[in-house]
Amino acid sequence: MAKSKTERPVILITNDDSISAPGIKALVEAVKDLGKIIVVAPDKPQSGMGHAITLGHHLRLQKAHILDGVEAYTCSGTPVDCVKLAVDKVLHHKPTICLSGINHGANHSINVIYSGTMSAALEASIESIPSIGFSLLDLSIDADFTAAKHYARIIVKQLLADKKLDKHLCLNVNIPKVVTSSIKGIKICKQSYAKYDEKFIERTDPHGKKYYWLTGEFVNFDKSKDTDVWALKNNYVSVVPVQFDLTNHVIKEKLSKKWKW
């Protein structure tokens, strides 16, 4: 960690479900005594925004209330905008760590690519701020965050205690939708090759024009036992370390030898 032993860690918290989502309040409650908490979260739902940033428009930042004694703001942009704006205009320096979530719904396997929650965490890690995105496998607004809070706290404490942390560390943590006592433990995993078999539902508007809604059915193609999907199915909390270097080094070597121009 960048901070000295005596200094309180600064914990930046964001999400993609917006500041009014119960999940972000649960995350703040879970870790609020572990450091100085600053919340900068979207002012409206931003699910599925991936790593989008706001380029052609300006951004707004507004004071907000999330929990007594916790400094909080809303941002008019995407989850990634929240992290950028928080560092430059709220904190005026890098926080010790950045936490994102707790997301209402799964972000395992390919979801990591579409998820605003995970993109916010990844953005922090690009900026050399170790980060974690938390997601509960329950889309409901009334989801029970008890187990998620319990495990979020354990993992954040582990992160803060690690004195030899990679500055680009970014963890994708998913929590199964079961009571705390049913969870078997925490597993470090790889991202499963699983995706959605997507179909668009076609409808016709009152003016006779067609429009489309995205729907999809989840399919797991990866049968190995060290994946996040396997861990969650077997009642483990899954932890996947993720990275922003997208280079496929195996293909790079192959093409370097094979393709002649």
Next chain:
Amino acid sequence: MAKSKTERPVILITNDDSISAPGIKALVEAVKDLGKIIVVAPDKPQSGMGHAITLGHHLRLQKAHILDGVEAYTCSGTPVDCVKLAVDKVLHHKPTICLSGINHGANHSINVIYSGTMSAALEASIESIPSIGFSLLDLSIDADFTAAKHYARIIVKQLLADKKLDKHLCLNVNIPKVVTSSIKGIKICKQSYAKYDEKFIERTDPHGKKYYWLTGEFVNFDKSKDTDVWALKNNYVSVVPVQFDLTNHVIKEKLSKKWKW
């Protein structure tokens, strides 16, 4: 390739600068005799949209004109939405390959994460459609695409000729802003660790409220010679094979040994 030797390849083309951008027209012109071309592109600029998808709204699809004899549509969503909708509702099957671009502006190094152009290509590769994103290092609407078209054609022909192609192959191709004769060749590279040192410019609106504009200065931290940034600086076309598995396997192994719960 999925298609037999006698069948004409189906080439899906999209971008993030919108159907009216000169760059997508340049790409269609460069490859139009290499297969059956279908264009599905955003109806408005979508730069910086990353891997965003449209979840809370419906999508529209509309016939459009881009070049005589070329089937084209606009989509009201993001670049990733364009790929999904094209496969399900326009083609009704997977195309042979998917091309994205030619982007007005660089998508090397960390830009790959924010780029709608590259996210569209990556989305195709998730769907087992080999893909390429093309970007020219010139933001101008009047950019000269002559060299970019020349090299796009060479690379697409190479892809179509490869009979042992990885179905998830996704290439991030950037073309330097120089005349064709100044380009030294094509280099297979890795993604450089380079990013933007970002500052938000603060302004005050006529009602006395503050707002913020994202600005940034590009900084390359990676001094190795096999990066896209090095290749482009030395007048090579850079080709980075990218992947959607974000797992950091090195950190995964380390944490599995180090962290005890």
